[in-house]
Amino acid sequence: MSFSAGIPAYTSWLEGSRFKFLNQEKDFSGAVPWDFDGHGRLWTYNLNYFEYLLQPGLSKEQGLKLINGFLDDWENLHTGIEPFPTSLRIVSWVKFLAEHQIGDERIQRFLWLQIEVLSDNLEYHLLGNHLLENGFALLFGAAWFSDSGIYRKAKGILAPELAEQILPDGGHFERSPMYHCLILNRLLDAIHLLKNNPTVPGRELLPLFQRKATSMVGWLREMQFANGELPLFNDSARGVAPAPSQLLAYAKRLDISGTKTNLEESGYRMIRRKNYELAIDAGDVGPDYIPGHAHSDTLSFELHIRQQPFIIDPGISTYEKNERRQWERSTAAHNTVQLGALEQTEVWGGFRVAGRAHARILEESEFEIRATHDGYRRIGARHERTFQFDDTRILIIDEVKGGGKHAAKARFHFHPSVNATLKNFTVETDFWSLHFAGAEKVEVLEYECGGEYNKLTSAKKLVVNFRQTLQTTIYK
Template sequence: MIINIPLLFHTVRKLRFIQIYYQLWYRFKSLFIQNNKKPKPISEWMKIKWIDGLYNPKTYLRNNTFKFINIEHSFENKINWNLSTYKKLWLYNLNYFDFLNQEALSKEEGVKLIHEFIDTYPSVIDGKESYPTALRLINWIKFISRHQIEDPCIFGVIQADAQRLCNNLEYHLLGNHLLENAFALWFSAHLFNNSRYFKIAKHLLKKELEEQILTDGGHFELSPMYHQLMLYRVLDCIHLSKLNPNKFAIDLYPLLIQKASQMLSWLENITYTNGEIPLVNDSVNKISPDSNSLFSYCEKLQISSAHMKLSASGYRMVKASNFELLMDVGQIGASYQPGHAHADTFNFELYINNTPVFVDTGISTYNVGDIRAKERSTEAHNSVVVNNISSSVVWSGFRVAKRAKVTIENELEQSIQASHDGYLNLGVLHKRAWAWNPHKISIIDDLSGTPKNAKAYFHFHPEVNFKATDNGFKINNKHSICFENAISINTKIFEFAPEFNKRINSTCIEVIFNKQLKTSILIE
């Protein structure tokens, strides 16, 4: 295998030392430390309360049949907790046990599924990794607390999982993974009234929430879907502490409330009027709780919005009476953990009268390969590609090497202008300016230098009707988009992916131009 040294250099140089250290340490440790014993039952735990704030989506259907990420599978006899047929994301979902907290799952059925897992616990492989372990801990503790189950075998596995998680915190990844570890230990600490778990959970939550929640309330990985998931966890932690007051937890409570309020503000800003979220970066539907459900959960917990403007996350949202325009003028994020980032600098989405018109193409898979690479590329976004190269170098499934750096040059009430250096190695600086009023959106793309081949992409939602005109297209028999300085205007088929493993054919506009392209969207 040929090693691309520059690619590795630009990827690794942004990592933190702690990530590199723990990558090496955990790989070394795994060669010598393995514990495949079945946990012993335990007899001491706290009887805690839980009332569901939100139900999880229905993923357990019937008779050992599950449906995750739009793939349904039935186990004929016993459940294979190491099933590799559908790659890792499906298997992870099986081991999360989110289905324990779906609506209408009976206590008896849930206990049966838990014991099927316990029976094969020594042979479980991927399900013992820290991320699925963390989510499983949260789901098991919610379920047994809601039903007031007292089963020493179940508590023995929870204790074993919590101890293993403590010893294998995801410092090699950081980001949302480490936060999930902290949330899981917060639940475990309440269940066992364990001072060590409380100490670790509080330390991580204080540090990571302060760092990962930006000054405008957005989660620093810049994915609305992961933001929803992180807000859901924070709300659950608040809910747990309200139901089960504990002297070890009281000093963290104000921070949880503060961050929930800020995160609520960001989600309100980024959510369209019809309740949908922009599918930017790694975001899809039906994975996280939807925005309206989270708004209701906040209301139940009496958490009010901090009412902050979008800023540090790099997103801008214009909400006019007849359209909503999302613009991305942010950096690739997070700098040391950009695994869920795309090469989407200067991307935008447009909804007109609560209906999507120009959309991000979404994602359909996390599997490494051509589809994943395509969905993260600049061509899959409403931006500009120069010389058939993406503005940032995304590679493998979750890697980013050299990345575009954005400079906001001017920002007014009805306009914004920014530039990025993602094509500077080609001698090109890309500058994009948006301006808007109630009936018109203008986008001007300027390329300095001498680009050989510049293409601007505009991706229609599958339900949009369009018809070609002399210099653009009529949209839904009402609105229009037109271009100045275009060398050629073409249409191409692309696959819109609103959910994992769901791809719908749609059409995008490809505009070839030289140094400047003026785009006008007229809204009737």
């Protein structure tokens, strides 16, 4: 079996036993403690993914030393041998072994053991991207060992899960652009595997993989800003998934061109005008049975002016179950409207959701989108937001309907590069200005912007108090 490099991994192995994941570096100065938890669980997971085997400049000898170091300690591990890191490690090892044509007997035995253990511990209790990664790991394992039984398990996961998880408009059903890119990368790897190894089990899945990848590439093209970035809706951060440009180039090498798509089922819309790009979140927060990566961000938006980020989603900086994680998922962390201290969608516990908002687009044309959600139904209220747009102006009309009069706040989070000056009910910036009609009070406040793991940058935000209706004009 052969597998030449796909998209190179981010450089995370620095030398010896020194690693850097999620903007946090650690030098173990000796044997690697693979269950190290000093930087949080996600850091430990990344250490055990072994994706650094595919980073530029890492030699065959260096990779084998890292693998054998893991084998020396595997009987003492707990976190590192959970199903999810095991899945990503299987794929990483198979790609590395295939690229260097390594047939080491000890590694082979343990790789097979990992595949068998994974096949008996599939993450049906978590579903979503976890179960897909389980399936792809079994596919790569089946290909490496030419095992039809493991392949049947892989097919039993991948065929139905891809059918469900990739929406008709091409978006991944968890509505995270970051996870969309991660799943697309894995799908392209699977196409690469099957196209270049015609005798391995799984060729019958190739047409399905190609159809889904074509759809996902179309969605990615539609959602991408002109500067190459993606909106950081829901659980999204930079520096984790491959960049859109890398994915599009990889797809092209595999003859996946992508179809022109109309954003529908994912609930996102991208408005492009001469001077700006406006990404709108007017869909549900995610599938009802797996909302772990959802945020309370219904009817939020991101705005780029002349290819520069202006009003942004602050993104995420942690997966730890702490105050920062809670804020990053909250209504207050997004460019939408909050009634009192209520959440549109009740996020809690790091990856949990209780009551959630359901969104509906009421009208849509070339010049307007009007949408509503029911996240405040428990107090008999409904938020309706209308976007009207031409080349030099965006008008946002927020209306709180039903349930009497409520104290409402609209928030607008600026990119860290934006300076803002308040003059009465107008905010002037280096880009465009914002004027608020119907506001009772406008404040320019500081906030800590995420967007990368374990990295916060000071930025400005606007908090606008109003009662029933607010008209926000963003103009040149």
